Amino acid sequence: MWEEYLFPRSIQEALENLKSYKGQARIIAGGTDLILELKDRTRTVKCLVDIREIDALKNIEQDGEEIKIGAGVTHSQIASSMLIQRQATVLAEAASAVGSPQIRNQGTVVGNVVSTQPAADTAVALFALEAEAEIVSGSGIKLVPLEKLYAGVGISKVDSTAEIVIGVRFKGLRGRQGSAFGRLAQRKALALPMLNVAVVVTLKDNQFEEARIVVAPVAPLPFRLKKAEDVLRGAPISLETVNRAAEAAADEANPRDSALRGSAEYRKKMVKVLVKRALEQAIELARQK
Amino acid sequence: MGKRLVTMTVNGETAEVAVEPSAMLIDVLRDELGLIGVKDACGRGECGTCTVILDGKVVNSCITPAMKAIGKEVWTIEGLDRQLGKLHPIQEAFIEYGAIQCGFCTPGMVLSAKALLDENANPTEQEVRVALSGNLCRCTGYVKIINAVLAAARRVKG
């Protein structure tokens, strides 16, 4: 398959490795998606540039209000991080749901974003956290909202032969903010989702100040259900409001028929159930704070 | 192309192996080092049969580039009893509790159990189920496997 496998020791070195191969080299982190693509030959490379030895990418950091996750951080590390469990519950829950223990030990959160699979669990959660990606290339560093990185199913706007996503960052959840992740799948492990839902709610007095509701796969990327969010904004916290929002969510989301993952009709109806349950959970968490 | 000589620690011993840059860890372990306890059942990281412990964590060796093991510690099933000079308590429990039928999933299953107990000496049944959820078994229905792991936990503690 590939002829060369490199371990750069710094971000700079990694960029130089990529540059020297002129589009024929690619970044690899955990590789749980990438290796399958290379085995199936839906992708070919001459060289893989492994970021494992780059210390700067290994950490979960808190920087003021922001939480930063390096490109080398695995799903296992996210799932067991106290910081993430407290300030980004939805992300910890999503990370716990990925594949299997073995997959979680290798796969990275950043990798989930770069692979641009519409229902990649942690990517869905990151969308609800309004995360941004930090991308370095020959021309410097830029901060890009995640939704700008998706060109199509499995097609990223990140050019992994020339640029490196070194991390993602988002504002940690505080005060009366709660979050939750919901998943519908055919079994409890080793299963791709039929539906993923990630919600973040901000409560003020007895009202929803703000809400973010993300559902996948109903589009080429994790999908913010803005109309459902509008239902909640300023509305009182009640079962009735939650139900209305859940119904609006089901209205807005349009999954397709999938032989492997369920019909459009069924999954559209399940959006309502999952959104409702996730909202209930998130509200409960926010109220505990 | 062409193989290069790399060093890794396998089952507690330094191993110098000739590795193709695009080889998977399972190929190196089985073909270069003769560690046939690492089994291949799907080639896609979807069943856990090929599980080994790399750098202290269980991974699917069939989708792990061999190069990722350079300078790292790899443990296969063979390492368990070789290192101890006798069977590990998990292995003893598997035998005693009837947790083995055809034996093909067993090496990976034992290593996943070991990784669990190394991190959590007193797991609940639910935690055992989750820790083993990446290892498929078609013979046992997992019942005696779970019992064996819980029994081993009690023994390792006591």
Add this chain to the structure above:
Amino acid sequence: MGEYSVVGKRLPLKDAAEKVTGRAVFTSDVKLPGMLYAKILRSPYPHARVLRVDTGEAERLPGVKAVLSKNNAPRVKVPATFNESKVFNFPRDKCAFDEKVRCVGDEVAAVAAVNKKVAEEALKLIRVDYEELPVVFDPEEAIKPSALLIHEDRAKNIAAPIIMKFGDVEAGFREADYVLEETFRTQSQRQAPMETHCCVASFDMAGNLTVWASHQAPSALQELLAEYLGLPAAKVRVIKPYLGGGFGSKLDMHIEHICALLSRMSGRPVKIVLEREETFATVTRHAAIIRLKMGAKKDGTLTAIQAYTLTDEGAYMYHLSVLAVLARGLIGFYRCPNVKFEGYAVYTNHSCAGPMRGYGHPQSGFALESMVDMMAEKLCIDPIEFRLKNFASPGGLPECLARGAEQIGWARRKKPVKASNGKKRGIGVTCFTNGAGAGGSIRDYSAAFVKLNADGTAQLLTGAADLGTGSNTTLAQIVAEELGLKFDEVAVTAGDTGSVPYDSGAFSSRTLYMCGIAAKAAAADVKQQLLLWAAERLGVEAKDLEIKEGRVYSKQDPGKGVNFSEVTREAAENLKGKALAFLGRASITNPGHGESFGAAFAEVEVDTETGQVEVVKIVAVQDVGQAINPMVVEGQIEGGIQQMTGYALTEDVISDPKTGKMLNDNFANYMVLTSADMPNVDVSLVEVAAPAGPFGARGISEGITGGVAPAVANAIYNAVGIRLTELPMTPEKVFKALETKADDNH
């Protein structure tokens, strides 16, 4: 049950330590000097004529040592299955590298090369001209006279129909107070053993073939290979190394003949290891459509059962007898004076259907046990009472039902629990059965040798194929018990046709039963030889002697005796010019009566908002006769529950509508249960001795396969009042049925 020293004990497997340390050598671990690696080129089309196969460029690729195709392969229609029957006329319809391909995955060519990479490259260089033909996937379409023929040498896409009748069903239905009719559909399931199919073939310079094969019936494979290659059986040796599961997928000759041909052509050993997708496509469980009609009187007596069934055989009719087992399962389980079965095994362009654990029982069980519950409800009779009333030969079944009912808490059923979040609980029951062996319709016999070593230990030579089923341990227990030896004093040789006698194979829950009867008989035979020697030595009659705990003694005068090992030592020493190599032998045919019965209970929790069904608990109580090794028996039932809970809820074959190809041919999308999904399981054993079984043991492994899916279906009905008649019972199907019910109620 009985009081035994070795039988009945929860002994660990003799080979457990070998497996748990990774030392066990499986077929794919076998390496021979000069060994080549082979890959098979398979048809991407479900139905096509193979006009031309051009292998020239592949042959010229450096590293390629042999290429097979229709250009040079023998045109031999060997039964891919050993399962040839006197009773049913099995068609010999499969020929490797045929002029026509009849399903996606049919073999078109094969290459042996110095390594896997070169073999894969060579496959890409083979050019095949196909003439695509129309396809048919639906058995209800394929059975029509107008349907295109998949096998042109046959008049229709069916084998001869299976018709079984007794009494007069029309009269029976007229007599009934209630008549119910329903159509049940069961899906194709995959065996999915963790080890894929693999084999290594090697010829020596004298033309003797040795094949290491991951195969459930080494004796049968030896004969199949001999016939295919035109060799005398004496020149063919089959070795079965440790085997990573089969469940029926490894009973037939799928790759071994191709491997042997390539070895003969290249003059070198050849190894084939199938990829996971290939193993998924070898043989499947038969999908079935069962239209079932049942009549009963108010008092619960059955008056008539009528069934019409179609099974989807796929491209080749490997195991048409599944339909016969299915038939007997429907009309022979309960006592009913008027029964009629009409069934058709239908060719389609799907992957070939074949043996999978249960072999007709899962299909018939789902239909029958669902309908029994429906009828019980109609009659307002408790489902357990209704079954007990009509069960034909109870044996240990009443105790199974009673014990299981208590363990699951059957009384809770009247008040279904409604938990939070729209979840509802329910409990269901079923009865199940399996035979031991083939019921007289196919080759079903077994032979064994027991030899005694000079030190009084024993060696069992058995044709049994242990695929994780523990026969290498349980057969040793039987021999040890028979000879009064300790468990460690009996060694077992198995899995090598060069050194063990014939056995028909590991299928139909027959290994412990048949190989056990043979082993016990061979042990009894050698015991008799030893007793004769001892009798002469002690100056008594042989019938006066008994063996216990390694000592041979006179029943009348227990002080008069000699150690077992002393006798064998003397016989070996050739004193006084007399020596005897003690060798017991037995060859037995199936005496019948090895069947087993049991009861399965399921408790489910239905999430009415999503349709998801969680199986909270399965209780299985089975009459196993004497459990030779209770730990092994439990393990079989528990494993069966994993497979059949998948059958009930999550395992399905999603086919491409155009090509019939299995789209979910990988473990990511073929949903076998993980440890996180496995329900809580409570397995217990009832022991009513089987008259002819070894120490009263029965065949047991397949019984549970008929019990789980209908138990879950009946539990779902108890929970939410919907009757699902199609498997698997996915959340979407449950949800839709709940919606329909809610609509109906308005």
